[in-house]
Amino acid sequence: MKKDGSRELTREAALRMDLDDPLAAFRDGFAPMRDGALYMDGNSLGRQPEATAARVAEVLAKWRDEMIIAWREWIGVPRRIGDAIAEGIVDARPGEIVVGDSTSVNLYKAAAAAVTAQPGRHVLLTSDDNFPTDLYMLQSLAAQHSLQLKVLPADPVEGLDVDVLRGALDGDVALLALSHVAYRSGALLDMTVITRMAHDCGALVLWDVSHSAGSVRVPLESSGADLAVGCTYKYLNGGPGSPSFVYVRTAQQQRLRQPLWGWFGHREQFAMGNAYEPAEGIDSFLVGIPSILSTVGIEPGVRGVAEAGIDRLQGKGQQLTDLIIALADEWLAPHGFTVASPRIAKHRGSHVTLKHPRAKEFVRALIKEGVTPDFRPPDMIRIGPAPIYTRFVDVWDAMRCLRDLTATIR
Ligand SMILES: Cc1ncc(COP(=O)(O)O)c(C=O)c1O
Known part of the structure; x- marks a missing residue:
């Protein structure tokens, strides 16, 4: 927070929020992202928990070894x-x-x-x-x-x-x-x-x-x-x-x-x-x-x-989406973007929709840069940071990438 009560929108401030995040450790329970990619589509398809492969492998082994007998358990x-x-x-x-x-x-x-x-x-x-x-x-x-x-x-x-x-x-x-x-x-x-x-x-x-x-x-x-x-x-x-x-x-x-x-x-x-x-x-x-x-x-x-707990996840989801809205207002509104999600945190889930007439091109370009949100026709970019594995700095970096693209997509 700045002295006047407004939010500090620097990358350092986002990193500080991550240091204070009681859910930070849950991120390690997910398969790592490749090459610093940023995933902002948790509301479409969540990331892979590290434990999933072993759980599925266990069932494959049971099928191999016990065949139909394993149905007792299944x-x-x-x-x-x-x-x-x-x-x-x-x-x-x-x-x-x-x-x-x-x-x-x-x-x-x-x-x-x-x-x-x-x-x-x-x-x-x-x-x-x-x-x-x-x-x-x-x-x-x-x-x-x-x-x-x-x-x-x-x-x-x-x-x-x-x-x-x-x-x-x-x-x-x-x-x-x-x-x-x-x-x-x-x-x-x-x-x-x-x-x-x-x-x-x-x-x-x-x-x-x-x-x-x-x-x-x-x-x-x-x-x-x-x-x-x-x-x-x-x-x-x-x-x-x-x-x-x-x-x-x-x-x-x-x-x-x-x-x-x-x-x-x-x-x-x-x-x-x-x-x-x-x-x-x-x-x-x-x-x-x-x-x-x-x-x-x-x-x-x-x-x-x-384990993470719904109340803590909802609280972090509100902070993550607040950050998206604040950065959109500061960086993207001058380039024709509008926020198409409720501004009051308790009135929204964990994703924010931004509108822009060239939304599809922005989403294509973001994906090329390693940032994955999703596109909803005709003009919407949905940004869905899942609170269990998304960091504040991930949101900041993804939004900066979008801001940088406004230099080429006008
Ligand atoms: C709100 C909502 N309901 C239903 C579905 C689709 O469900 P399914 O494909 O499992 O039938 C989706 C898919 O994204 C959804 O967002």
Whole structure:
């Protein structure tokens, strides 16, 4: 801090913040970056924990040595990792989360379970800053069940306004499905307030927590949320294509029946009966055989994030993104960049979006320089510093690289 209370934006100040960072040691738990490369895309695909290769190798060895006998151990993996996510990552109880399938498929299962439990209600409600696959899944559900899908306009920077939502909630809404942190702007919605508003109208609520699990507190239990889905390959560092998780509140598990009746969701799958009977509890949200190699790959990432602690990660994420915004204001605004993420730290997740008409060229050039953010059409650069492994000086260096590129890309 400078004497006038404003932030000191020097590289030395960033290095000092790293020295004071209680999470600094967690960075060593990740495979090192090559040649000083800077990774700013933790919100798309997290980095590789050092322990992942050994964990996957252990399972490969078991497969080689024990073959099908090893299934005795593997069969419990989706539940065990689900419980670890419930305990250490999002506020949920054991037996409320299971891992398997993609986020798209879990979203479909969860949304379909919700609308089937709400006969006589005809509206699915969402917002236009929900992730495209979520919108597509809701479109397909609406078409199949003759429901109306209402897509509310969200503010492109601040996210969905509660007054806009209030105006759309009525006794015909079966399900409200929203992203907790918006994938473009990073706007973080108030899960507690919104869930309560929807429940007051008798609607069920389904949250996509893909961009919040591992970066901010996700109050599933205390908010009263009915259902949630989330990716494990972003801030949980589970690896490319690692399976997603689905949450169903205990109080809703008896009532909510997902539509894909596979043998892994059967009460007694190895009895091989011809008639489907759903398993008790969260197991009924399983469908087919879990992909064990990529499912065990989630364990080290989840363990690391749980050890670091969500509150500390959220606090550091706010500081990292504050630094991005301060540097963007100071260095990039004069070159036509605007900040398209909430400026109040507690209203955003752990990424910041910058807009520029030539965003695509900037991202290409950054990648050539060894800095990896991502591009979202038509004009957005998303910078996602994962608080578990990103240093303040990494953010400073990445932003300086972007500033230097303004000399050539105008
Ligand atoms: C918010 C959100 N939901 C869902 C998905 C996609 O999930 P999947 O490809 O696992 O179905 C993504 C992918 O980035 C996402 O950001």
